[in-house]
Amino acid sequence: GAVVSQHPSWVICKSGTSVKIECRSLDFQATTMFWYRQFPKQSLMLMATSNEGSKATYEQGVEKDKFLINHASLTLSTLTVTSAHPEDSSFYICSARDVSGISNQPQHFGDGTRLSIL
Amino acid sequence: AQSVTQLDSQVPVFEEAPVELRCNYSSSVSVYLFWYVQYPNQGLQLLLKYLSGSTLVKGINGFEAEFNKSQTSFHLRKPSVHISDTAEYFCAVSDYMDTGRRALTFGSGTRLQVQP
Numbered sequence: 001g002a003v004v005s006q007h008p009s010w011v012i013c014k015s016g017t018s019v020k021i022e023c024r025s026l027d028f029q030a031t032t033m034f035w036y037r038q039f040p041k042q043s044l045m046l047m048a049t050s051n052e053g054s055k056a057t058y059e060q061g062v063e064k065d066k067f068l069i070n071h072a073s074l075t076l077s078t079l080t081v082t083s084a085h086p087e088d089s090s091f092y093i094c095s096a097r098d099v100s101g102i103s104n105q106p107q108h109f110g111d112g113t114r115l116s117i118l
Numbered sequence: 119a120q121s122v123t124q125l126d127s128q129v130p131v132f133e134e135a136p137v138e139l140r141c142n143y144s145s146s147v148s149v150y151l152f153w154y155v156q157y158p159n160q161g162l163q164l165l166l167k168y169l170s171g172s173t174l175v176k177g178i179n180g181f182e183a184e185f186n187k188s189q190t191s192f193h194l195r196k197p198s199v200h201i202s203d204t205a206e207y208f209c210a211v212s213d214y215m216d217t218g219r220r221a222l223t224f225g226s227g228t229r230l231q232v233q234p
Contacts, residue, residue, distance in 0.1 A: 006161070034221055043208060043224045044162075093161050095222075106152055106212075107222060109161035 003027055004096050006110030014118055015086060021079045021113045023094030029074035030096035034107065035067075038091040047092075050077040084117045091115075120145040120211045122225035130231045133201055139194040139228045141183075141209030149211040151192040152222065153183055156206040165207075168192060179203070204232045 003026040011019055023033055031052045036044040048069055049057040056069035066088075068080040077096075081088055091114055095107035123142045131137045143149065150169050154162040166177025173185040183194045192209060209225040 043226045111161040
C-alpha cells in the first residue's frame with residue numbers, strides 16, 4: 001500500500017533553533033500534502049495544506065513565517081519550524097493524497113515527528 | 119464547514135467483549151467518513167471508510183462501522199476486542215465537494231483501553 005515516510009521521528013533541540021521535518025511519499029506522487037499538529041491527548045489540527053509548485057495554504061491562526069512549508073516535488077514536502085520555542089513542542093504529522101487516485105482517495109499518514117524544544 | 123463529535127474520550131472494556139465507539143458529525147454538504155487508529159508515538163492508520171453505497175462498512179482488524187444519515191452518525195464497532203486494540207481512535211470527515219483540498223476534520227479521539 002501507499003507509504004508516507006516522515007523524518008526525523010524525534011528531535012530535541014534548544015530554544016531558538018530552526019527544525020526541518022521532511023515528508024516523503026515513497027511509492028506514489030502527491031500534489032497535495034497536509035501538515036497537522038497534535039498536542040498530548042488531543043486531536044489532530046490541520047496547520048496547512050502544501051501544494052506542489054505553489055504556496056502553502058495556512059489555517060487561521062497558524063503563522064506562515066513561523067512554519068515554513070516547501071513542496072518542491074511530487075514526493076517531498078518539508079515543514080521548517082523557525083526559531084522554535086518550548087510552546088512549539090508538539091507531535092507533527094504529515095499526510096499525502098495519491099494524485100493518481102480517484103477524488104475520494106483517503107490520505108496516507110506519516111508516523112509523525114515528536115518535537116521537543118528545551 | 120464540518121465538525122465531528124466523539125462523545126467518549128475513554129472507553130474501558132474487557133478483552134473479548136464487544137465495543138462501540140461513537141461518532142457524530144455535522145455538515146451542510148455530503149461528506150466522506152473515516153475511522154483511523156493511532157498507536158503511541160505513531161501516525162494514523164486507516165481502519166475503514168464510507169464513501170457511498172452500503173451503509174455498513176467493514177474494515178481491518180475486525181472493525182466495522184455503520185453510516186446513519188438520519189442520525190448523522192458513523193459509530194465504530196467490534197464484536198470481540200483484543201489487548202492489541204488498545205489505542206486512540208479518531209473519526210474524521212472530508213467534504214465531498216471540496217475538490218481542491220480534501221483536508222480531514224478530526225474528532226477529539228476516543229481512547230480504547232482493553233483490559234485482561
